[in-house]
Amino acid sequence: MPRQVIVGVDESHESRAAAAWAAREASRRGVPLRVLHVRAWGPPVSSGASQSAARRLARRVLRGAEEHARAACPGVDVVAEQTGGPASRALLCAAEEADALVLGSRGLSALTGFVLGSVGQSVVARAPRPVVLVRVGCGSDDRWPYDTRDAGPSRAVGRDVVLGLDLYDPCDEVIDFAFDAARLRNTGLRVVSAWSGPSAFTLGPGEVGLIDGPRRAEEWRGFQSAVLRTWRDKYPAVAVTGDVVEGRASPSLVRSAAGASLLVVGRRTRQEPCVGTRTGPVTHAVSRHARCPVAVVPHS
The missing domain is CATH 3.40.50.12370 (Rossmann fold)
Structure with missing residues (x-):
């Protein structure tokens, strides 16, 4: 199985911090970074307009996450993709193929975005591979304070x-x-x-x-x-x-x-x-x- 680091992203600041952290981790390990967005899941009767809007949002989210990943580590090999939900099942399936699954976290206020609440807890509790939780302002593994505007060095x-x-x-x-x-x-x-x-x-x-x-x-x-x-x-x-x-x-x-x-x-x-x-x-x-x-x- 190909080795990779996977980061689950949405439109939140926490996800952008996670993408930057994951890029550095992938670079350290010498493996590709897979940026994954899970589209909002709904019944099959969802309208075509709703599905189109979800796909547009997914593309925007992926572009933003990929930009933050490349800013943090310009040389990293990034693959971006979107998939359908339910979110917990999609993330757990992805984790089976990862050295580590990286998610944004708000700490005391629970995991954010598509991994909000019980979904995020389910992923952490059931993932077959390590899960790394990254918070805005605390996502650096450098000596300097970090946010998504300051990528810093890779080691x-x-x-x-x-x-x-x-x-x-x-x-x-x-x-x-x-x-x-x-x-x-x-x-x-x-x-x-x-x-x-x-x-x-x-x-x-x-x-x-x-x-x-x-x-x-x-x-x-x-x-x-x-x-x-x-x-x-x-x-x-x-x-x-x-x-x-x-x-x-x-x-x-x-x-x-x-x-x-x-x-x-x-x-x-x-x-x-x-x-x-x-x-x-x-x-x-x-x-x-x-x-x-x-x-x-x-x-x-």
């Missing part, structure tokens, strides 16, 4: 990638994506893990929770270091720093990702039929509060 300088690593369930797909993202950007990787103290319901004989707080933290740091050892060897050029914090993971990740080039978190895939929009509490929280692009990586 990050001095802004780390942040990985939210679940030490209770470390996953190769998530870790590999984060290390590779740092390698592609020629920057460091900061790994953040959270742990919780024991309770009457979770404490068992011989567990780390039997020791005092400082020693428990040291044990968790040892766990994190052991998990990362193989990946340090695989990516020797990536400078890695680790941080283990007590308490809830999402606030720590949001703080750690302030000024980061990318925040990487995981989403467990499920074996039941593809219904619902659950992404997990940590992924749900950071996708709305983080002030940098957020990559949600599915894993088994």
Whole structure:
């Protein structure tokens, strides 16, 4: 299957920021950028005039997104196309063919445009490949503030990638994506893990929770270091720093990702039929509060 980065776009400013981010990512990976617009979906009885208007809007949206992509990265290979809805199904189908699917996001006010509300949540929760959410004003992976009027250089300088690593369930797909993202950007990787103290319901004989707080933290740091050892060897050029914090993971990740080039978190895939929009509490929280692009990586 040909490798590519795909960005879903509409007429919003968020989509333009996503297109610029996606162009840089495609350039870093050495793959084409596919710009995709999903036309408004309606019943088959929709009038010919309505369908014609939708196609005109799609062409205008695609032109604008392609212009922003080329401004951000003039050398990128861009392919623009439109397709019919429903939007969630079209985006999920596209994601199957992507290194990453990129979408514009408004953070606290939910995903925008054709990925508004439940549609956007469904895409993030069900996509078979990583989904990156990009916000206006925070979509750069450079050292400078970014908006769609200032494309900046194509490589990050001095802004780390942040990985939210679940030490209770470390996953190769998530870790590999984060290390590779740092390698592609020629920057460091900061790994953040959270742990919780024991309770009457979770404490068992011989567990780390039997020791005092400082020693428990040291044990968790040892766990994190052991998990990362193989990946340090695989990516020797990536400078890695680790941080283990007590308490809830999402606030720590949001703080750690302030000024980061990318925040990487995981989403467990499920074996039941593809219904619902659950992404997990940590992924749900950071996708709305983080002030940098957020990559949600599915894993088994």
